[in-house]
Amino acid sequence: MQVAVFGGGYAGVSLVRRLEKRLPEEADVLLVDDSGEHLVQHELHRVVRRPSLADDITVPLTDVVDRASIRRARVTEVDPEANVATLDGGDTVEYDAGAVALGAETAFYDLPGVEEHATPLKRIDHAERIREEFLGALDADGRAVVGGAGLSGVQLAGELAALAREEDAEAEVVLLEQLDAVAPGFDAEFQRAVREALDDRGVDVRAGTGVAGADADAVELEGGERIPYDTFAWTGGIRGPDALRGERPQVDGRLRVGGSTFVLGDAARVVDADGEAVPASAQSAIREARTVAANIGALVTDDDGLFEPRLEQFRFDSPGWLVSVGDGAVAQVGPSVVTGRAAVALKASVGAGYLSSVGAVRNAVDLVNEELGLSVE
CATH class of the missing domain: 3.50.50.60 (FAD/NAD(P)-binding domain)
Structure with missing residues (x-):
């Protein structure tokens, strides 16, 4: 078998x-x-x-x-x-x-120039490329444009804004979302908390803003506006x-x-x-x-093969959702939305718990140390 x-x-x-x-x-x-x-x-x-x-x-x-x-x-x-x-x-x-x-895989929806010029966020080398491009733009107080404000886009925009702050640069981070709110599809209170976290970190959020295409210099919006960029990342959907x-x-x-x-x-x-x-x-x-x-x-284990085995049915009941926004985080646990240090700790524990569940205990410890700024002698 x-x-x-x-x-x-x-x-x-x-x-x-x-x-x-x-x-x-x-x-x-x-x-x-x-x-x-x-x-x-x-x-x-x-x-x-x-x-x-x-x-x-x-x-x-x-x-x-x-x-x-x-x-x-x-x-x-x-x-x-x-x-x-x-x-x-x-x-x-x-x-x-x-x-x-x-x-x-990342969906680019046949938008002219977007797949050619944007970097998705699916692999380690994608993250490294985005970092390298953005660091190069910081000296000139450049601009990063992130297409798509689902959880991946929110997290990436938050990281870029935090990186600019750490480097004491005035670089701009623009987050574009075609629908009317960040984290579309989630509860309104979760969306509100995520938007506030992005605003607090200086991310320029433009909801209700569709992308029409891109070239090597700028992202073109559906209304005709062009947004010049130094770094262009795309988290706008999946296929x-x-x-x-x-x-x-x-x-x-x-x-x-x-x-x-x-x-x-x-x-x-x-x-x-x-x-x-x-x-x-x-x-x-x-x-x-x-x-x-x-x-x-x-x-x-259906040995006789005479009858179709009874298959289980999957039911999805989420315990909640977590999203990082730079050094902060937003968590939804049941109907309650949590922010601040508690949300950051919860985010770190979930990541570490998953690594432990697949046998990577050392990785889990290192992740918690990095996330919470701890040190181990």
């Missing part, structure tokens, strides 16, 4: 660790990933201001799995009906049960992975697209068992992995 998981992000790693515990020893578990490392994506913005954090938020996949085999390769296509994935170079992986957890032809297939609570193929995490548009759309987020991916592990387990 071959079980294959494609992608080593939150969804893929969480799923593999659960399958290792759930499946019988005779079941082979294979993890396919193109980098060989697990990136704690929700802390990536920190690398723009704290390059040393790159080591804390990347963990070799060999350190986070137990008996699973790891193959470093890029998945170029998945055929969920045939149970076959194609890898770069033309090799294929056939599986009895599989899961696509390849995450999402499906290339292996799924850029699509994010919609799946119901079983998270299944084929007879024994599942899609989870940002690679899918998930509608849970209650008919609610599930937001693309780390916490969603980790929770979805529990359901997929149970459903793959049901397929693997």
Whole structure:
């Protein structure tokens, strides 16, 4: 019995660790990933201001799995009906049960010049590039433009503003959002607290402002205004992975697209068992992995094959949301919104807790020390 998981992000790693515990020893578990490392994506913005954090938020996949085999390769296509994935170079992986957890790519929406000139924030080298460009602009009191005021855009804008302050520079950070509020889709009180945190840090927030395109010198808005920039970053949306032809297939609570193929995490548009759309987020991916592990387990242990095994349905009930804004943070826990030191500590503990959960305890300690400004003898 071959079980294959494609992608080593939150969804893929969480799923593999659960399958290792759930499946019988005779079941082979294979993890396919193109980098060989697990990136704690929700802390990536920190690398723009704290390059040393790159080591804390990347963990070799060999350190986070137990008996699973790891193959470093890029998945170029998945055929969920045939149970076959194609890898770069033309090799294929056939599986009895599989899961696509390849995450999402940045969506540029065919806006002229945006993909060519903007830097997304998906990998360590993206954060390093944004940092290098912005540092070069600080001497001239330049401007950074961030497109998209979802949580990633908010966090990146906050880091850039904090970096400018640390360097005692008058550089400007502009955050653009097509919709009418930052953190669109979240509760109004959370949005208000996030906006206040950005305003307090001097970020020029322009909500209700769509981008029409960009060139090497400026971002053009839908109304015709041009905003010159020295650094241009884009966090304006997501699309499906290339292996799924850029699509994010919609799946119901079983998270299944084929007879024994599942899609989870940002690679899918998930509608849970209650008919609610599930937001693309780390916490969603980790929770979805529990359901997929149970459903793959049901397929693997269905010995007689006479009846369709009863599959679990995923229900998403978020305990809350967290977003960093420079040295500050905003947290929503149930109906309550928390800011200040308490929110910062909560943000650090969540990141460290996740690293500990995948066996990276030393990384977790280092992350807390960096986030809270602690020192360890």
